[in-house]
Amino acid sequence: MALNYYIIYKPYEVLTRFTPEGNKACLADFFKVPTDVYPVGRLDYDSEGLLILTNDKAxxxxxxxxxxxxxxxxxVQVDGAVTETAVKELSAGVDIHVDGKLxxxxRCKASIFPEEPALPSRNPPIRFRKSIPAPWLRMVLQEGKNRQVRRMTAAVGFPTLRLVRYRIENITIEGMQSGEMKQLSREDIYRGLKLKA
Structure with a gap:
């Protein structure tokens, strides 16, 4: 069996699967890959960014x-003038509810972007309000609970407006547009993810 590896920039409001559900868009609406290729992990419907597609079960x-x-x-673009105190709280770890449990x-790495990062514009865009800032945070996590980033920023008082997964280890969506796909070799993907091939 030929092993295939792709990275995609999942657009906003697209399901992380190839089968549709109701009137929601799914990956098949944007990406053409062999039928045995599936996403690794998930990215919420209302989140965007890096997703790996493969048929390599290992x-x-x-x-x-x-x-x-x-x-x-x-x-992460958040609602309101995020404070250094909130960033320190995020870095140290916060209490969130996951599956009804606290x-x-x-610990993670969190910092405020000095200026808006270079990303493709979102369709539809976030609701812009002149009087309320919407700064960007960079958050680097080593865990992935359900809707974790959104729950974390909400816990420190700054709800998430836009969420983009930019990188997993050394694999990034740098220079990619929303809805774009790149095919990688097995060697490149394993090296980029720091895995033993």
Missing amino acids: LNQQLLLPRHAHEREYW YHTR
């Missing part, structure tokens, strides 16, 4: 095992 298992603790970098997130 890669899937390695990447999703919590003990491997792969770095995932998110670029969970304290692991």
